[in-house]
Amino acid sequence: GQNIDQPTEMTATEGAIVQINCTYQTSGFNGLFWYQQHAGEAPTFLSYNVLDGLEEKGRFSSFLSRSKGYSYLLLKELQMKDSASYLCAVRDGDYKLSFGAGTTVTVRA
Amino acid sequence: IAGITQAPTSQILAAGRRMTLRCTQDMRHNAMYWYRQDLGLGLRLIHYSNTAGTTGKGEVPDGYSVSRANTDDFPLTLASAVPSQTSVYFCASSSTSGGTDTQYFGPGTRLTVL
Numbered sequence: 001g002q003n004i005d006q007p008t009e010m011t012a013t014e015g016a017i018v019q020i021n022c023t024y025q026t027s028g029f030n031g032l033f034w035y036q037q038h039a040g041e042a043p044t045f046l047s048y049n050v051l052d053g054l055e056e057k058g059r060f061s062s063f064l065s066r067s068k069g070y071s072y073l074l075l076k077e078l079q080m081k082d083s084a085s086y087l088c089a090v091r092d093g094d095y096k097l098s099f100g101a102g103t104t105v106t107v108r109a
Numbered sequence: 110i111a112g113i114t115q116a117p118t119s120q121i122l123a124a125g126r127r128m129t130l131r132c133t134q135d136m137r138h139n140a141m142y143w144y145r146q147d148l149g150l151g152l153r154l155i156h157y158s159n160t161a162g163t164t165g166k167g168e169v170p171d172g173y174s175v176s177r178a179n180t181d182d183f184p185l186t187l188a189s190a191v192p193s194q195t196s197v198y199f200c201a202s203s204s205t206s207g208g209t210d211t212q213y214f215g216p217g218t219r220l221t222v223l
Contacts, residue, residue, distance in 0.1 A: 042199060097142075097152075
């Protein structure tokens with residue numbers, strides 16, 4: 001199985017940068033995903049890492065270290081619309097995802 | 110239809126009743142999944158299907174059953190609902206071709222069992 005940990009809540013100011021960490025212990029690893037979920041809505045895909053290193057996509061970047069069982073999601077130039085939950089998920093060899101409990105990010109003006 | 114649809118959007122159900130949650134996708138994805146999401150616990154996998162005609166158990170399968178008669182549809186049935194099954198249920202689908210194979214989620218069904 002998978003054990004995935006991420007902080008419960010984070011607060012930041014509009015225009016700032018926030019880094020959401022995710023650590024995992026797995027019985028099999030076939031990629032790590034980050035999803036964004038606004039309140040009352042479905043999760044939507046943000047990023048995917050399967051090799052070590054940084055993946056950049058506009059204001060969002062995601063980093064992976066497989067040897068450390070560690071990932072982070074970096075949100076730059078925060079906007080009010082970035083207030084949401086961010087879900088870290090690890091995929092196993094059978095293409096099943098295991099999710100962390102999610103990190104609620106609140107952006108203040 | 111574009112993507113994944115779920116029905117109903119929400120439902121209030123008496124304990125002991127049978128209920129089927131519907132999920133349909135039009136992306137021709139071979140794999141489909143059912144999750145429940147509860148406050149503080151995140152998304153947990155109930156059942157999955159890697160291809161039409163096959164299903165598998167996830168982390169929390171007890172009290173639920175699924176079928177996969179064709180590629181597009183993946184209904185979830187609660188045979189005799191209990192209050193602990195009150196949750197938000199999400200269906201998802203993906204390909205499993207060896208690439209990114211992102212899972213895409215439906216809008217969810219909010220179920221309350223009284």
